[in-house]
Amino acid sequence: MIIVMKQNATAQEIQNVESKLIELGFKTHPIMGDVKTVIGAIGDKRLLNIHAISQMQGVETLVPIMKPYKLASNELQQTPTIIDLGDVKIGGNEIVVMAGPCAIENEKDFITTAVSVKNSGAKILRGGAFKPRSSPYAFQGLEEDGLKIMVAGREATGLKLVTEVVDTRDVELVNKYTDIFQIGARNMQNFRLLSEVGMTNKPVLLKRGLSATIEEWLMAAEYIIAEGNQNVILCERGIRTYETMTRNTLDLSAIPVIKEVSHLPIIVDPSHATGNWKYVPALAKGAIATGADGLIIEVHLNPPTALCDGPQSLRPERFGTLMDELRLVAQSINRTI
Amino acid sequence: MIIVMKQNATAQEIQNVESKLIELGFKTHPIMGDVKTVIGAIGDKRLLNIHAISQMQGVETLVPIMKPYKLASNELQQTPTIIDLGDVKIGGNEIVVMAGPCAIENEKDFITTAVSVKNSGAKILRGGAFKPRSSPYAFQGLEEDGLKIMVAGREATGLKLVTEVVDTRDVELVNKYTDIFQIGARNMQNFRLLSEVGMTNKPVLLKRGLSATIEEWLMAAEYIIAEGNQNVILCERGIRTYETMTRNTLDLSAIPVIKEVSHLPIIVDPSHATGNWKYVPALAKGAIATGADGLIIEVHLNPPTALCDGPQSLRPERFGTLMDELRLVAQSINRTI
Amino acid sequence: MIIVMKQNATAQEIQNVESKLIELGFKTHPIMGDVKTVIGAIGDKRLLNIHAISQMQGVETLVPIMKPYKLASNELQQTPTIIDLGDVKIGGNEIVVMAGPCAIENEKDFITTAVSVKNSGAKILRGGAFKPRSSPYAFQGLEEDGLKIMVAGREATGLKLVTEVVDTRDVELVNKYTDIFQIGARNMQNFRLLSEVGMTNKPVLLKRGLSATIEEWLMAAEYIIAEGNQNVILCERGIRTYETMTRNTLDLSAIPVIKEVSHLPIIVDPSHATGNWKYVPALAKGAIATGADGLIIEVHLNPPTALCDGPQSLRPERFGTLMDELRLVAQSINRTI
Amino acid sequence: MIIVMKQNATAQEIQNVESKLIELGFKTHPIMGDVKTVIGAIGDKRLLNIHAISQMQGVETLVPIMKPYKLASNELQQTPTIIDLGDVKIGGNEIVVMAGPCAIENEKDFITTAVSVKNSGAKILRGGAFKPRSSPYAFQGLEEDGLKIMVAGREATGLKLVTEVVDTRDVELVNKYTDIFQIGARNMQNFRLLSEVGMTNKPVLLKRGLSATIEEWLMAAEYIIAEGNQNVILCERGIRTYETMTRNTLDLSAIPVIKEVSHLPIIVDPSHATGNWKYVPALAKGAIATGADGLIIEVHLNPPTALCDGPQSLRPERFGTLMDELRLVAQSINRTI
Known part of the structure; x- marks a missing residue:
């Protein structure tokens, strides 16, 4: 998952999001851009209610990386089901x-x-x-x-x-x-x-x-x-x-x-x-x-x-x-x- | 209900539609336009499966006149429900x-x-x-x-x-x-x-x-x-x-x-x-x-x-x-x- | 064109619509249903601004019968254009x-x-x-x-x-x-x-x-x-x-x-x-x-x-x-x- | 911009994307997840035709971080235009x-x-x-x-x-x-x-x-x-x-x-x-x-x-x-x- 912080997010807000992610079991990976900071959150937590993070101060948006469906996707099963x-x-x-x-x-x-x-x-x-x-x-x-x-x-x-x-x-x-x-x-x-x-x-x-x-x-x-x-x-x-x-x-x-x-x-x-x-x-x-x-x-x-x-x-x-x-x-x- | 006949509908096709409508209990009212014929079908038959008529030879389309909902409409009950x-x-x-x-x-x-x-x-x-x-x-x-x-x-x-x-x-x-x-x-x-x-x-x-x-x-x-x-x-x-x-x-x-x-x-x-x-x-x-x-x-x-x-x-x-x-x-x- | 009058349209309103249609060059054909009256208007008036009729007292809706495109339709030209x-x-x-x-x-x-x-x-x-x-x-x-x-x-x-x-x-x-x-x-x-x-x-x-x-x-x-x-x-x-x-x-x-x-x-x-x-x-x-x-x-x-x-x-x-x-x-x- | 690589992307494919990004003037920041790798690309290149990167081998999708409109957004001008x-x-x-x-x-x-x-x-x-x-x-x-x-x-x-x-x-x-x-x-x-x-x-x-x-x-x-x-x-x-x-x-x-x-x-x-x-x-x-x-x-x-x-x-x-x-x-x- 990628968390995009707002342009004017404070260092404290960024740190709060990181702490919350770590608390939820993610490894975090912040990238400071010229204008915005984004935080990479590593870990497959499809089952977590991670959308709440979008509510935290300074957060602009969340970008999920993993597909929300697991068993129906061909990420796990590559051969077609017959x-x-x-x-x-x-x-x-x-x-x-x-x-x-x-x-x-x-x-x-x-x-x-x-x-x-x-x-x-x-x-x-x-x-x-x-x-x-x-x-x-x-x-x-x-x-x-x-x-x-x-x-x-x-x-x-x-x-x-x-x-x-x-x-x-x-x-x-x-x-x-x-x-x-x-x-x-x-x-x-x-x-x-x-x-x-x-x-x-x-x-x-x-x-x-x-x-x-x-x-x-x-x-x-x-x-x-x-x-x-x-x-x-x-x-x-x-x-x-x-x-x-x-x-x-x-x-x-x-x-x-x-x-x-x-x-x-x-x-x-x-x-x-x-x-x-x-x-x-x-x-x-x-x-x-x-x-x-x-x-x-x-x-x-x-x-x-x-x-x-x-x-x-x-x-x-x-x-x-x-x-x-x-x-x-x-x-x-x-x-x- | 109004039945619009195709431009090239034959007199026989028009008559078949009228007969079918009468059989279903409608009174019919054909109007011969310059190009197309339309048939007015009088009678509130919301419960009938009238769409089958759209399948008959020579029929272009059906135009319902009555609303398909009766109890939810204000046609019968004018005062607002509280x-x-x-x-x-x-x-x-x-x-x-x-x-x-x-x-x-x-x-x-x-x-x-x-x-x-x-x-x-x-x-x-x-x-x-x-x-x-x-x-x-x-x-x-x-x-x-x-x-x-x-x-x-x-x-x-x-x-x-x-x-x-x-x-x-x-x-x-x-x-x-x-x-x-x-x-x-x-x-x-x-x-x-x-x-x-x-x-x-x-x-x-x-x-x-x-x-x-x-x-x-x-x-x-x-x-x-x-x-x-x-x-x-x-x-x-x-x-x-x-x-x-x-x-x-x-x-x-x-x-x-x-x-x-x-x-x-x-x-x-x-x-x-x-x-x-x-x-x-x-x-x-x-x-x-x-x-x-x-x-x-x-x-x-x-x-x-x-x-x-x-x-x-x-x-x-x-x-x-x-x-x-x-x-x-x-x-x-x-x-x- | 078919004009559907409201359930509670008065005889005067129905007559006004008919007069207006006749003034615009249509032949009219009223059908009194059990609940609503509809008026068939005969004449191909694609070029007229007939939608104004929908504004008249007592009118519920207009139903056009002719397609609004004439030259692009196959009503006039049946053979495919190559x-x-x-x-x-x-x-x-x-x-x-x-x-x-x-x-x-x-x-x-x-x-x-x-x-x-x-x-x-x-x-x-x-x-x-x-x-x-x-x-x-x-x-x-x-x-x-x-x-x-x-x-x-x-x-x-x-x-x-x-x-x-x-x-x-x-x-x-x-x-x-x-x-x-x-x-x-x-x-x-x-x-x-x-x-x-x-x-x-x-x-x-x-x-x-x-x-x-x-x-x-x-x-x-x-x-x-x-x-x-x-x-x-x-x-x-x-x-x-x-x-x-x-x-x-x-x-x-x-x-x-x-x-x-x-x-x-x-x-x-x-x-x-x-x-x-x-x-x-x-x-x-x-x-x-x-x-x-x-x-x-x-x-x-x-x-x-x-x-x-x-x-x-x-x-x-x-x-x-x-x-x-x-x-x-x-x-x-x-x-x- | 974030580039999400496919689950089965090879190390070579990941490196090719990084090289391309650097060539285009971005600073890159790869994050290896448990399942997928994502690459953060730092630099505001709204004017570049970066979508071509989505065509490269091993790329799953691009996620833009900056809004594509700049002058119409309130990122630069915060006060309302009157x-x-x-x-x-x-x-x-x-x-x-x-x-x-x-x-x-x-x-x-x-x-x-x-x-x-x-x-x-x-x-x-x-x-x-x-x-x-x-x-x-x-x-x-x-x-x-x-x-x-x-x-x-x-x-x-x-x-x-x-x-x-x-x-x-x-x-x-x-x-x-x-x-x-x-x-x-x-x-x-x-x-x-x-x-x-x-x-x-x-x-x-x-x-x-x-x-x-x-x-x-x-x-x-x-x-x-x-x-x-x-x-x-x-x-x-x-x-x-x-x-x-x-x-x-x-x-x-x-x-x-x-x-x-x-x-x-x-x-x-x-x-x-x-x-x-x-x-x-x-x-x-x-x-x-x-x-x-x-x-x-x-x-x-x-x-x-x-x-x-x-x-x-x-x-x-x-x-x-x-x-x-x-x-x-x-x-x-x-x-x-």
């Missing part, structure tokens, strides 16, 4: 596509969709049984009945399941049915929920919060890993900006950034990012070429009748064509789907 | 100041702080027993022990209590101790938690999410009110922008906007908004002059040693001076503190 | 890569760079002679001497030139040397400069403003086209968000959106978007797969000594490898480079 | 209100407005003769005829004039008429225009850019001051965020921040910030209580007929009432209007 789901692995050379409807509506349609996306090459089946909706008047999901339908989809196709959990009280229940927990964007900083799924051994798909920085996102992953569950899959799904022609702004730059600072795999959700099925194929291809380890795409048999997010869902046939296109893009960067 | 806490009322002519430390650390300091802020004119005592922290390594709060200390603070001063609840499983517990539930910014769209506090009859201080629109914030209030609990206090605490010299950007414009569209009281948290105690007095005065119904301000006996958010906390004496200044500002707009 | 620079065409099946240093520093290095990027497959040579820098103390460019060096680069390679113009007073001068004018992000709403280049017949590369909406960007193009110059190339270069791990957030969603609403070609600048050469290759590939018509990439012989934007510049050999990779990605979507 | 316009002074204890229409439309109305705002207590008359409009089809201003009308307004009232200049070619012309140049938000980084007004001796009202950081805003002021013109008045006018219920988000936090880091006066424009006259009075009061040195407010005789920005303009009588309210707020913080 999530092992048996037949399916996330984070290796193969790109994994997850597909299915926003919400589970009924068993017949869900199984038809499941069979179709499997035939097109999806490896994981998505579906929502607990839906966090911005309006209390919107469809909130079928809950446990929805989970049972998902299992029927798994049985019919052999696909793995991913579904969202929104309440600490439901973690145990959802754990009985799903293969991957999904933590939605609105719950990315629901720290209790993160800890709870961290205490299971199921992989967790962690969506980036609506306006989360990449650092905050990795700190959320840290909450899960700190409980002992290393199997975190990051999911970029668009961030909030002032632009209104898409629902969110898909931040594909997050892919190379994550690859530089973390060992965790990262997938992309172009459906929620754009909110418009017409933009999904272009951005799905873009995500693959940028280096995403996978995609999660909404597919619905008849989008105009969908109970949730119809406007962003592809029909199964459009999804099939897209998968063919994605295979070519994956090949062009020496990966497979 | 939250009645006995001696203290929030939303009337008197401006209410809530103050106290970010986190409860120990009983002695908490009571000393409580007595001090009471003497300065605060009416409600704040303190955190459950702390949602971005790092899993940061202090997470004293939990029930913290709540007990808060009650000791109430007994010593007669001040009412406000404290955050972060997990649906804790609502019952917190309800036993607090006078006002606080829902933090990170949980503004934790819909299960909103419903849970909506099922109690305690007032709820609902902080605006880090990047929530005013509409989403009112929709979150709607979740609480829809369960039967009308006692919602909105709290503006800064939104996320690209500016880095303050932690968040305090959006004081939200005050006149809320006053125009809603009947709920609104207070301001300058401490979390700026993250810097030096900016708190200026913005506290600004908030009052702009029309806020109250403030929530962090006060700590010795900010450099605070376990949480020291840099944004005022010392008790600075808080006392600020209260004197605020009284004058309140007077200048014909209100009291 | 910019014809002789050998090189922008907006067709072939993807065009522009490359070169941020600033022109000296003739020898510029020509070496030019030859190298040509050999790697670039078709257009970029370089800055007038540099808009955020600090008055930073290198501001070689001005006319720089333009002369650019011409030497063109003569040595046959590549076309693109360079920025920052002042209305320089348009005539720059016009003598360049093949394409560049309007930088900071000047996207320098309307006088837009009009001035609109009065030439040279193609204009119009960078998206730092926080411009897609609509504002197309309105800026409209300024150029309205003066008679149709040859506008849009350039996405990242928008400002709260994320700090990249300089800007590259908005690749803008590609399919522009393709849907406009006939203009769109290229992408991954160098300025990310500010970090390490992220440039991934996003260059992503941009191509998403559908960009071209790229503009910074290349410098020795980035650590660059007078401007070294950190985001690729070395020529890295650029060469990238071009090979891009060719494969282009192929995978049936385009060429 | 702009002296004869009778009127900006930046002292008295709060100065500027008022008038968005655009000059005709002499009669302008003079009527001028007399009215003067009687209400405004000290400076605003009006636009050159209007930067997002649409090429919108009213662009009366140009020199407008400036002449402004002078008639000054003669009729004795008020000082402020008006916008949008093109380097017009600076000389506008200089003949106005008392204060206004640089609009869209031109905040039109560096040529900044330099040009910097070469005059007239005060410059510098609006914050639509998405400018406070640091960039001060760097823009630096451009003006670096040419010899110290008379810069900063004007906060709202920044771009995702919120749509106001046109921009007024950032009143900028007031205490500017007061902490700069000696320049700062005023607030609630009219452009909100885009809605109904919100102007609340935010005008808020701005004063927060510590603004002045306000600039749009006033129009008949807003529904205004050629520009009618929806945000106050009628003269409402402005008069507001001035009475503002006087009380100013008094409450020991200032006058």
Whole structure:
């Protein structure tokens, strides 16, 4: 950590800061510049409440040197994490596509969709049984009945399941049915929920919060890993900006950034990012070429009748064509789907 | 609702949309413009999943006419809601100041702080027993022990209590101790938690999410009110922008906007908004002059040693001076503190 | 245009609005809903100052139906615009890569760079002679001497030139040397400069403003086209968000959106978007797969000594490898480079 | 400046960076931490292109210690700058209100407005003769005829004039008429225009850019001051965020921040910030209580007929009432209007 002192800090103030740092267990290293003094503080004290030092007389600002996330960073673990789901692995050379409807509506349609996306090459089946909706008047999901339908989809196709959990009280229940927990964007900083799924051994798909920085996102992953569950899959799904022609702004730059600072795999959700099925194929291809380890795409048999997010869902046939296109893009960067 | 058809929509497409609208229970009213056709759809169907219509062939966009929040808006209730806490009322002519430390650390300091802020004119005592922290390594709060200390603070001063609840499983517990539930910014769209506090009859201080629109914030209030609990206090605490010299950007414009569209009281948290105690007095005065119904301000006996958010906390004496200044500002707009 | 009246608007207020609309040349079409009245106003009056109507008693809001840009939209021109620079065409099946240093520093290095990027497959040579820098103390460019060096680069390679113009007073001068004018992000709403280049017949590369909406960007193009110059190339270069791990957030969603609403070609600048050469290759590939018509990439012989934007510049050999990779990605979507 | 080396940087890489720093004229000061090495570089080299160092092998990041603006900061000049316009002074204890229409439309109305705002207590008359409009089809201003009308307004009232200049070619012309140049938000980084007004001796009202950081805003002021013109008045006018219920988000936090880091006066424009006259009075009061040195407010005789920005303009009588309210707020913080 570096402590920058104010231009007019007194010798006494500088000494007080040094004493405080030493008391906290740092070795100190003052540098007297022409105008300002800075103090280097040596020691990895990520767990200390060091921000209080910024309150001391004469201190201008603190500059942390170590990243605040440790387990999610590649400072300790250099090799990429590969999530092992048996037949399916996330984070290796193969790109994994997850597909299915926003919400589970009924068993017949869900199984038809499941069979179709499997035939097109999806490896994981998505579906929502607990839906966090911005309006209390919107469809909130079928809950446990929805989970049972998902299992029927798994049985019919052999696909793995991913579904969202929104309440600490439901973690145990959802754990009985799903293969991957999904933590939605609105719950990315629901720290209790993160800890709870961290205490299971199921992989967790962690969506980036609506306006989360990449650092905050990795700190959320840290909450899960700190409980002992290393199997975190990051999911970029668009961030909030002032632009209104898409629902969110898909931040594909997050892919190379994550690859530089973390060992965790990262997938992309172009459906929620754009909110418009017409933009999904272009951005799905873009995500693959940028280096995403996978995609999660909404597919619905008849989008105009969908109970949730119809406007962003592809029909199964459009999804099939897209998968063919994605295979070519994956090949062009020496990966497979 | 208005449906705007594309420039090249066919007569058949227009008719299909009309038929669908009629089927959903709307009366339709097409207007043929020189270039585009728009269809007026009469009927208040906030509860319908009308967005599917945007998926129909030939449709360019939907324009809702009714606000998506009903109970939080002043379309039905024109008179301002006044939250009645006995001696203290929030939303009337008197401006209410809530103050106290970010986190409860120990009983002695908490009571000393409580007595001090009471003497300065605060009416409600704040303190955190459950702390949602971005790092899993940061202090997470004293939990029930913290709540007990808060009650000791109430007994010593007669001040009412406000404290955050972060997990649906804790609502019952917190309800036993607090006078006002606080829902933090990170949980503004934790819909299960909103419903849970909506099922109690305690007032709820609902902080605006880090990047929530005013509409989403009112929709979150709607979740609480829809369960039967009308006692919602909105709290503006800064939104996320690209500016880095303050932690968040305090959006004081939200005050006149809320006053125009809603009947709920609104207070301001300058401490979390700026993250810097030096900016708190200026913005506290600004908030009052702009029309806020109250403030929530962090006060700590010795900010450099605070376990949480020291840099944004005022010392008790600075808080006392600020209260004197605020009284004058309140007077200048014909209100009291 | 649709005028939404307030819930409590009086019959007289509604009539006043209708009279005003008729006076402005609209045909009116009122729809009485159960709660609110809306008035459809027929007539394409993009040029009128209709927003004043929003000020009338009883009016809640105006909803425009027509897009505010006309010449830049594909409502009138459905076929894509292809910019014809002789050998090189922008907006067709072939993807065009522009490359070169941020600033022109000296003739020898510029020509070496030019030859190298040509050999790697670039078709257009970029370089800055007038540099808009955020600090008055930073290198501001070689001005006319720089333009002369650019011409030497063109003569040595046959590549076309693109360079920025920052002042209305320089348009005539720059016009003598360049093949394409560049309007930088900071000047996207320098309307006088837009009009001035609109009065030439040279193609204009119009960078998206730092926080411009897609609509504002197309309105800026409209300024150029309205003066008679149709040859506008849009350039996405990242928008400002709260994320700090990249300089800007590259908005690749803008590609399919522009393709849907406009006939203009769109290229992408991954160098300025990310500010970090390490992220440039991934996003260059992503941009191509998403559908960009071209790229503009910074290349410098020795980035650590660059007078401007070294950190985001690729070395020529890295650029060469990238071009090979891009060719494969282009192929995978049936385009060429 | 502090250079943070990567965790795995080699001794050779560290030495290369030190050598480079010494070559650039810095004294170096390496600190070997347990995990990373950081190098302190002593010397105020704001003018050097030091960012190239971030490109060197083994470098993780650079941390500047000195502020990039020097003349605009209060590191050199501690006393507040007071702009002296004869009778009127900006930046002292008295709060100065500027008022008038968005655009000059005709002499009669302008003079009527001028007399009215003067009687209400405004000290400076605003009006636009050159209007930067997002649409090429919108009213662009009366140009020199407008400036002449402004002078008639000054003669009729004795008020000082402020008006916008949008093109380097017009600076000389506008200089003949106005008392204060206004640089609009869209031109905040039109560096040529900044330099040009910097070469005059007239005060410059510098609006914050639509998405400018406070640091960039001060760097823009630096451009003006670096040419010899110290008379810069900063004007906060709202920044771009995702919120749509106001046109921009007024950032009143900028007031205490500017007061902490700069000696320049700062005023607030609630009219452009909100885009809605109904919100102007609340935010005008808020701005004063927060510590603004002045306000600039749009006033129009008949807003529904205004050629520009009618929806945000106050009628003269409402402005008069507001001035009475503002006087009380100013008094409450020991200032006058």
